[in-house]
Amino acid sequence: MQRVVIVGAGRLGMVIGSGIKRGVPDVELHFVDATPEGRERARERLRAEAAAAYEPAPGDLTLLTLPPQAFPGFAAGQDPHAVAGVTVVSLMAGVRLGALTGGLRSRQVIRGMTNIAAQVGKAVTVLAPDPAVTTQGVALADKILAGVGSVVKVADEDALDAASAVVGGGTALVAYFADALAEFAMAAGFSSAQACTIALGLLTGTAELVERLNATPADVYKPVLTPGGTTAEGFALLQETRWQDMLRAALEKSAERSREIGGEVDGLLKN
Numbered sequence: 001m002q003r004v005v006i007v008g009a010g011r012l013g014m015v016i017g018s019g020i021k022r023g024v025p026d027v028e029l030h031f032v033d034a035t036p037e038g039r040e041r042a043r044e045r046l047r048a049e050a051a052a053a054y055e056p057a058p059g060d061l062t063l064l065t066l067p068p069q070a071f072p073g074f075a076a077g078q079d080p081h082a083v084a085g086v087t088v089v090s091l092m093a094g095v096r097l098g099a100l101t102g103g104l105r106s107r108q109v110i111r112g113m114t115n116i117a118a119q120v121g122k123a124v125t126v127l128a129p130d131p132a133v134t135t136q137g138v139a140l141a142d143k144i145l146a147g148v149g150s151v152v153k154v155a156d157e158d159a160l161d162a163a164s165a166v167v168g169g170g171t172a173l174v175a176y177f178a179d180a181l182a183e184f185a186m187a188a189g190f191s192s193a194q195a196c197t198i199a200l201g202l203l204t205g206t207a208e209l210v211e212r213l214n215a216t217p218a219d220v221y222k223p224v225l226t227p228g229g230t231t232a233e234g235f236a237l238l239q240e241t242r243w244q245d246m247l248r249a250a251l252e253k254s255a256e257r258s259r260e261i262g263g264e265v266d267g268l269l270k271n
């Protein structure tokens with residue numbers, strides 16, 4: 001049975017754990033968490049083993065879902081010989097490969113980013129392996145994370161700061177947008193349940209169209225803009241207010257914060 005150890009039973013750790021339980025067969029799920037509450041959460045909700053100390057075994061896949069700033073303290077307590085036989089995937093925003101490999105004193109490390117859609121098997125996970133990770137290590141990470149959604153591999157870890165913004169935070173942006181649509185429907189007199197049905201239909205219907213038509217999102221929105229019609233009128237206002245530029249700027253802010261967190265963690269590791 002493949003052991004998967006999730007370090008950090010917080011929001012992301014629990015979601016990934018539940019996605020793995022649901023979507024990946026023959027996995028023995030273990031949690032490590034700093035607090036009794038975190039460990040209890042993992043035991044109760046996921047019926048997983050949970051411990052305070054990280055005790056890796058050769059062949060494990062370890063997923064790091066700690067707060068980035070907690071990584072240096074966590075890494076300092078680890079025995080590099082024990083970690084050597086393990087493939088480690090960090091899902092922490094900003095923490096750079098150099099910090100991960102230096103902190104853990106192992107090169108079997110992959111920097112990744114994912115999102116909470118893992119809970120329903122629909123995450124996108126971006127992986128940037130350290131060049132020294134074995135083929136088996138990459139294949140193991142790929143197999144487990146493919147069980148909770150799609151996997152995208154990149155050679156340059158710089159893409160991971162953008163991924164923090166658009167992949168990690170993207171679910172929040174999409175839900176925030178859908179929330180505005182639902183709010184509009186409610187303000188127009190639809191009940192909260194009806195507004196939710198409308199928002200959900202828009203999210204799933206649009207996603208399915210993009211998928212089934214093998215299209216891009218732009219391919220899907222353009223045919224709705226009937227010349228002289230209602231949607232084009234509203235879109236004109238969005239374009240006037242440079243709404244897409246605003247969204248890009250917000251994503252760039254998030255990516256910048258990811259780079260900044262990377263710097264903070266590098267600083268903590270040096271001290």
Ligand SMILES: NC(=O)C1=CN([C@@H]2O[C@H](COP(=O)(O)OP(=O)(O)OC[C@H]3O[C@@H](n4cnc5c(N)ncnc54)[C@H](OP(=O)(O)O)[C@@H]3O)[C@@H](O)[C@H]2O)C=CC1
Nearest residue numbers: 008009010011012033034035065066067068070092093168
């Ligand atoms: N939330 C999300 O949607 C996403 C989060 N991420 C990344 O996941 C990581 C966690 O985020 P999130 O789940 O939101 O945060 P949470 O604070 O909910 O989870 C972090 C968990 O780690 C535990 N923890 C802290 N220090 C240690 C330690 N030394 N050893 C073991 N466990 C520890 C915390 O325990 P306690 O609370 O008791 O301190 C908590 O349970 C971050 O690095 C974030 O960048 C990435 C993509 C998406």
Ligand SMILES: O=C(O)[C@@H]1CCC=N1
Nearest residue numbers: 093164165167168169
């Ligand atoms: O906001 C954060 O820092 C984390 C990483 C991406 C999503 N949540």
